Amino acid sequence: MEIDPKFNFKGNSGSDPVCPSALGYFFPAEFHKHEATWLSWPHKEASWPGKIESIYPAYSEFVACLAKGEKVNIMVADAAMQTFACEQLYRAEADMNQVVFHHFPTNDAWCRDHGPSFLLNQDKEMGKAIVDWGYNAWGNKYPPYDLDNLIPEKVALILKIPCFKPGIIMEGGSVDFNGKGTLITTEACLLNPNRNPQHSREEIENILRDYYGVRQLLWLKDGIIGDDTDGHVDDLTRFVSENKVVTVVESDKKDENYQVLKENLEMLQAFRLPDGQSLDIVELPMPSPVIYENTRLPASYANFYIANKHVIVPTFRDKNDEKALDIISGCFPDRKVVGIDSWDLIWGLGSFHCLSQQEPAYL
Template identity: 35%
Template sequence: MVPAKMGFRMPAEWEPRERTFMAWPVRTEIWPDGLKEAQEGYARIAREIAAFEEVVMLVQPHLADEAGRMCGAAVEILPMEHDDSWLRDNGPTFLINGQGELAAVNWQFNAWGGKYQPYDQDNAVAGKLLARYGVPVFEAPLVLEGGSIHVDGEGTLMTTEQCLLNKNRNPQLGKREIERLLGQYLAVDVIFWLKQGLAADETDGHVDNVACFVRPGVIAIQACHDPADLNYSASQENLKLLADFTDAQGRRAEVVQIEQPPVRYWRGQRLSMSYLNYYPVNGGIIVPVFGGDAQATDEAAVRTLQRLYPDRKIVPVDGMPIIKGGGNVHCITQQMPAGIPARL
């Protein structure tokens, strides 16, 4: 049996949750400025989230004491071997049913199409984490990262063709087969396909850098209005696609644009900076900001998010230490909904 037939669905990120999972930075080749800066960035974000809800940091056992000191007493340290620190992508996708019972999907993980080696320990993290918390697991025959999908909790999923149809993930599957599997494992009836993600995004266009559901019927999208910018054509195309969006409940979308930050490079590489890589928590929104020449767009993004989430506290955090590794706040977190483990 698949989850959808058993009454499970993937809840939206704004629904109540039990805790946040993160994983401590360890892969030295993606942090050329040193692990210390990355770890300080992760610890700072973990502490901000811990002001709203429980945070569990997965840490390689030999680094547990150091991570504990840096994160502080409010963050629980869970010793566990892993290869990398982007738990959104290799962690489990949690499900919930009408009785408030939890289960989860364990996707296959291949490090964004084999871009980093090794990744076998990261591929094993979801199963170990679910066993630790007694959550039953559905093993999915699909390579998929959590950052490549967004759902509204009411039957609609949003993704990009650039990522999910990339042949470095599931070369044996076509679009219809992938849609069928997403429907079976996440209980989604409508899959809305955007085209491209951000320029220079090594995840091959994860949707969590591009657009997200704010609530059912409302979508935020990062926009580019400079015709000379590499993101311009993709941004305009995605906006045109969203103009025809209809969700699983028959709603047309209200689309809210958030202007992208100024282009910035690091060690000769463009950074895929995004305000859409924010993370909802119980009562708050943790949003990356970038400072310097991005101050005006930082402030505009915060104002827009406060308007979109009037009942939540908007917490800006320095996104620069994290974006140097290729992602941001949403990429390094994974939410566990509130509920009790199901008995399957």
């Protein structure tokens, strides 16, 4: 079956006869080999008030690490922003032969949530596709977001691949995948009335099955304190293989996150995959509370990014940094685990996973 890449498939309730899953498309796990990583260059001062200049060394180190194993596509507003980005990346000694700039203006840097969601097809001849989920800046918290909302379709047009439009709000950080038909998410985010109040839980599940090509949804409840996304799962629990997850836990019973993370762990222990197998669960510590200007920030080691050759983990100048790196290293024997200081980045309420979106490769 041939698909004209100029045609946008528009779904409505998840029962669209030309939805991606009906055509054989699916969303691979992040640990699947990448063709590239997509980023939106940080420029919005309001996201890092008083600190935006301090984030560029860590961000550029992140890009330099990515470029050692895959192409890095970076969206910038114009030539001036590209020149500034190049200056920062040269200082980090990034391989600029691996970096490609696209003049696509954005409102903010959180490409995990506003960027393209890439699908592969069981039939390689069908090529890739993109799902263009609606984006409203986590429940209309940070307008404007009109430029961000245009990004998936722009990427689909330059790559000349199909672009599906389910017609609901969805953020990449709210879901995680094992690549074999299972998706994990949270009720706090996906069922929040500031996203899709017109849809029931069952309707949302059907849309996710149809447009991500999954069969099973596992629901956790709440996210960590300080997370302005209403509980993104990429700060909580991540698939590191088809049946293994790492999940953050809090050992201090007086900490605000203790009970929430304890309940999520108990839910994970009760979950079963479609073949009846239980999840292999690896517990990951939380850092000590990171507080800036009397605000507790959503610091979590779970916000790591799995690249082709590396796993890039945020660190927080904390006693648990090395322990977290060691635990994550044990989950990825075929990749080098790299910790990059996220002390300033986290003032923007996100870290490396929130900033990036993978483009999978056909194996």
